[in-house]
Amino acid sequence: MSLLKIENLKVNINGNQIIKGINLEVNAGEIHAIMGPNGSGKSTLANVLAGREDYIVTEGSVTYMGKNLFDMASEVRAREGIFLAFQYPVEIPGVSNANFMRTALNELRKFRNEEPLDAMDFLQLMREKAKLVEIDKTFLNRSVNEGFSGGEKKRNEIFQMAMLQPKLAILDETDSGLDIDALKIVANGVNKLSNENNAFVVITHYQRLLDYIIPDFVHVLYKGQIVKSGTKKLALELEEKGYDWIKKEIDM
Amino acid sequence: MEDVNIVEQITLSDYKYGFISDIENDTAPKGLSEDTVRFISEKKKEPKFMLDWRLKAYRYWLKMKEPEWANVKYPPIDYQDIYYYAAPKNSSEGPKSLEEVDPEIRKTFEKLGIPLAEQQKLAGIAVDAVLDSVSVATTFKGKLSELGIIFCSMSDAVQNHPDLIEKYIGTVVPSTDNYFAALNSAVFSDGSFCYIPKGVRCPMELSTYFRINAKSSGQFERTLIVAEEGAYVSYLEGCSAPMRDENQLHAAVVELIAEKNAEIKYSTVQNWYPGDKEGKGGIYNFVTKRGMCRGDNSKISWTQVETGSAITWKYPSCILKGDNSVGEFYSVALTNNYQQADTGTKMMHLGKNTKSRIVSKGISAGKSQNSYRGLVSVNTKATNSRNYSQCDSLLIGDKCGAHTFPYIDIGNKSSVVEHEATTSKISDDIIFYCNQRGISTEDAVGLIVNGYAKEVLNQLPMEFAVEAQKLLAISLEGSVG
Numbered sequence: 068m069s070l071l072k073i074e075n076l077k078v079n080i081n082g083n084q085i086i087k088g089i090n091l092e093v094n095a096g097e098i099h100a101i102m103g104p105n106g107s108g109k110s111t112l113a114n115v116l117a118g119r120e121d122y123i124v125t126e127g128s129v130t131y132m133g134k135n136l137f138d139m140a141s142e143v144r145a146r147e148g149i150f151l152a153f154q155y156p157v158e159i160p161g162v163s164n165a166n167f168m169r170t171a172l173n174e175l176r177k178f179r180n181e182e183p184l185d186a187m188d189f190l191q192l193m194r195e196k197a198k199l200v201e202i203d204k205t206f207l208n209r210s211v212n213e214g215f216s217g218g219e220k221k222r223n224e225i226f227q228m229a230m231l232q233p234k235l236a237i238l239d240e241t242d243s244g245l246d247i248d249a250l251k252i253v254a255n256g257v258n259k260l261s262n263e264n265n266a267f268v269v270i271t272h273y274q275r276l277l278d279y280i281i282p283d284f285v286h287v288l289y290k291g292q293i294v295k296s297g298t299k300k301l302a303l304e305l306e307e308k309g310y311d312w313i314k315k316e317i318d319m
Numbered sequence: 320m321e322d323v324n325i326v327e328q329i330t331l332s333d334y335k336y337g338f339i340s341d342i343e344n345d346t347a348p349k350g351l352s353e354d355t356v357r358f359i360s361e362k363k364k365e366p367k368f369m370l371d372w373r374l375k376a377y378r379y380w381l382k383m384k385e386p387e388w389a390n391v392k393y394p395p396i397d398y399q400d401i402y403y404y405a406a407p408k409n410s411s412e413g414p415k416s417l418e419e420v421d422p423e424i425r426k427t428f429e430k431l432g433i434p435l436a437e438q439q440k441l442a443g444i445a446v447d448a449v450l451d452s453v454s455v456a457t458t459f460k461g462k463l464s465e466l467g468i469i470f471c472s473m474s475d476a477v478q479n480h481p482d483l484i485e486k487y488i489g490t491v492v493p494s495t496d497n498y499f500a501a502l503n504s505a506v507f508s509d510g511s512f513c514y515i516p517k518g519v520r521c522p523m524e525l526s527t528y529f530r531i532n533a534k535s536s537g538q539f540e541r542t543l544i545v546a547e548e549g550a551y552v553s554y555l556e557g558c559s560a561p562m563r564d565e566n567q568l569h570a571a572v573v574e575l576i577a578e579k580n581a582e583i584k585y586s587t588v589q590n591w592y593p594g595d596k597e598g599k600g601g602i603y604n605f606v607t608k609r610g611m612c613r614g615d616n617s618k619i620s621w622t623q624v625e626t627g628s629a630i631t632w633k634y635p636s637c638i639l640k641g642d643n644s645v646g647e648f649y650s651v652a653l654t655n656n657y658q659q660a661d662t663g664t665k666m667m668h669l670g671k672n673t674k675s676r677i678v679s680k681g682i683s684a685g686k687s688q689n690s691y692r693g694l695v696s697v698n699t700k701a702t703n704s705r706n707y708s709q710c711d712s713l714l715i716g717d718k719c720g721a722h723t724f725p726y727i728d729i730g731n732k733s734s735v736v737e738h739e740a741t742t743s744k745i746s747d748d749i750i751f752y753c754n755q756r757g758i759s760t761e762d763a764v765g766l767i768v769n770g771y772a773k774e775v776l777n778q779l780p781m782e783f784a785v786e787a788q789k790l791l792a793i794s795l796e797g798s799v800g
């Protein structure tokens with residue numbers, strides 16, 4: 068089943084074209100990896116899919132579960148099952164992780180005409196998911212991302228993903244800045260969640276994450292376009308030869 | 320996609336509680352003169368000392384100048400274009416029970432979500448509901464009087480307890496204190512009086528709902544609370560006003576007196592009509608609130624949640640006269656659209672080992688201006704005194720302003736004064752992060768604002784905290800779906 072279909076997508080930021088015609092189809096049950104040098108437009112693509120306001124779509128279409136994605140406000144996209152693990156998660160002072168997640172989860176349930184979770188059930192769910200990504204319970208009472216280390220912020224993103232159980236999860240460089248143990252925890256979180264009804268788009272700079280999350284497809288994004296697609300083998304090739312090889316091929 | 324500024328959207332908000340009820344008034348002629356003062360005093364059947372006190376204040380006021388130092392701007396007020404007294408018509412006899420209250424008035428309270436009938440049942444809350452200038456319903460009086468507690472309207476107190484009023488009125492806020500206090504002293508219409516005798520802990524929260532209702536009727540409440548030695552009382556004041564076109568002047572005075580070992584907790588949720596999105600209309604709220612910790616080991620704590628009024632000018636203060644006395648000020652002041660608030664506190668340390676704590680949380684949205692103005696003064700004799708001040712500002716959007724004016728004056732070497740301040744902003748990045756988790760912009764703002772204000776809201780009694788939380792969200796509500 069096609070979950071996401073991107074056709075000839077072009078995106079401007081402040082008048083500059085950053086995404087220059089992308090085509091990509093993601094089916095339920097698949098894991099796609101998007102790789103590419105810094106500044107290629109990977110985060111821009113992720114943010115556009117999540118509904119960031121100041122990114123202007125100038126051409127193309129995106130269909131999500133049969134519907135025009137651009138008809139939905141960003142909070143509606145989230146409730147419809149799109150989740151973005153941010154490259155740079157923000158801090159929200161004064162709002163505890165627990166309170167934040169409870170609000171988010173209950174919004175989701177309201178959207179599906181479900182009753183809000185009662186406090187006990189919520190607490191249990193939170194403990195269970197916290198364990199999955201090996202985060203400390205005390206961390207749940209702290210303000211969202213405030214004073215968290217880079218690695219803690221990334222793990223918190225995976226924790227939130229586990230809580231919200233999205234249909235389409237986009238992970239934007241969740242692996243950067245993580246040591247190998249943290250990387251395994253993140254990968255384990257993804258693998259536990261992955262099933263035939265959901266899909267993952269894993270944006271990464273390095274292939275090492277793909278040793279733990281095995282992608283079905285690997286795409287290389289460069290200068291706002293997908294310049295190469297392949298299987299896991301492509302990632303290994305990139306690791307070996309670096310991006311210069313692709314850059315040379317394209318820039319010629 | 321529309322390139323809209325989400326912050327702008329959320330800060331455009333409609334006043335939820337705007338409506339006018341239709342009640343006939345028993346009104347004094349427009350304008351201010353000695354005759355007006357006499358009219359009010361006569362209407363209220365006051366003893367002579369009260370009339371004399373009012374007249375003295377009036378004559379002094381004539382010689383005073385309106386203050387200009389606050390960081391607020393408004394067109395000149397025509398004091399001759401204001402009605403200084405308006406009473407609901409049926410009130411001359413006074414209702415004996417809620418059933419006797421004018422159905423129109425009761426409907427008004429119900430629209431505000433304050434059903435008096437239910438409030439009587441609400442455990443632990445006595446309600447002295449003020450509509451315009453005259454109390455229309457008082458409950459739980461019996462229970463309180465068993466303990467010797469007096470809780471009644473100011474008018475009743477002037478008639479029935481003239482000795483207490485004469486003894487205490489103007490002892491904390493003299494009639495000559497400032498321009499608006501002098502005005503209030505001359506023409507105060509009604510308010511609450513509360514007296515807790517020696518050693519008595521008031522067993523319930525005392526609550527008064529104020530509400531402006533009559534057209535162009537300036538509101539001049541006067542409240543006096545006295546806690547005798549070892550007494551304790553927690554008093555709640557809250558209000559919400561109907562939609563209105565013209566500016567209305569509101570100049571209240573509140574005086575608190577805490578004797579030895581006594582404690583007074585005074586909480587306010589202020590939601591007077593703030594004016595419309597263009598800054599038209601709204602209440603001018605010029606309030607003088609001051610407490611005196613007269614005895615040793617006494618404590619006065621002010622908590623306020625200010626969301627309403629076009630202009631707020633208000634500095635609930637503590638005079639820490641008794642040794643070891645404690646003063647506290649917890650404040651959330653929210654301004655939106657064209658609202659202006661200049662609010663803060665004064666902590667005056669006179670006794671030894673006195674302590675004060677200031678927690679001020681300003682929230683500015685829209686094109687509003689929000690100022691904190693505080694004075695901590697420590698007398699040479701107030702040795703070993705301490706103050707801790709925390710003044711935070713939260714900005715929503717980039718067209719609003721936050722300002723802090725902390726003044727510190729320490730007269731001895733053994734005292735310590737600490738001041739911390741932060742400014743933060745609800746950025747588009749934070750809003751987007753919340754949206755991406757399925758939380759709408761409005762709910763996100765509510766979540767963040769309530770988190771930010773938590774330390775202050777926690778000071779409020781439970782039922783008030785919930786109301787205040789809703790009020791903050793409503794005040795920032797906009798057109799975002």
Ligand SMILES: Nc1ncnc2c1ncn2[C@@H]1O[C@H](COP(=O)(O)OP(=O)(O)O)[C@@H](O)[C@H]1O
Pocket residue numbers: 080081085103104105106107108109110111112
């Ligand atoms: N807010 C912005 N304003 C202007 N240019 C931007 C903005 N955000 C990103 N860009 C530019 O868009 C390009 C792609 O950025 P990004 O999507 O973050 O790349 P990647 O995630 O692949 O490293 C870069 O050249 C970057 O400078």
Ligand SMILES: [Mg+2]
Pocket residue numbers: 109110111154239240
């Ligand atoms: Mg990036």
